Amino acid sequence: GEDVEQSLFLSVREGDSSVINCTYTDSSSTYLYWYKQEPGAGLQLLTYIFSNMDMKQDQRLTVLLNKKDKHLSLRIADTQTGDSAIYFCAPNTGFQKLVFGTGTRLLVSP
């Protein structure tokens, strides 16, 4: 089955850029999602990229996809304390099924 790997922690200072990385194994994934989970809450969709794209920009968020290396990254520009959360990478595997990575806990310090 699909394996999705993420580093567990990332710590940055407010105003810096954050880059969260994800590697996956299923090359047939057509949609790759980033979800955000704030403390004590469920997951919310942050952004996504279609597999025929290399990059997608959405305000402060930039998603980069390297299909050859099966590597996905999420860059958050001008990181704010409100961005502190857990971020999950989730490629689709089959129709309507997602596989979630372990999540990266982003801590933003003032």
Place this chain on the structure above:
Amino acid sequence: NAGVTQTPKFRVLKTGQSMTLLCAQDMNHEYMYWYRQDPGMGLRLIHYSVGEGTTAKGEVPDGYNVSRLKKQNFLLGLESAAPSQTSVYFCASSYSFDRNPYEQYFGPGTRLTVT
């Protein structure tokens, strides 16, 4: 539009007790899912349903049963709770023809502790 709701929010069970978690969605979604979230392990799929009256096993189905008698509801049952089932449980739903494919909408979670 409430989205996905889960009942209850918190529960403490003793080993061997049973309980049912209720998930409801008002988006007319075809698919519904139950996940568990454990520290350092991300979300793991327990069971899912592709439509009313259907269910299927996910990655970690043992010790759980599910039912989807109505399209908007998906129930997760623990017949005999074990401490290994201490976790946070999330329900999600997805897929209607006019929505972003594959996007899943999540409930707020149920924190279950089994002592």
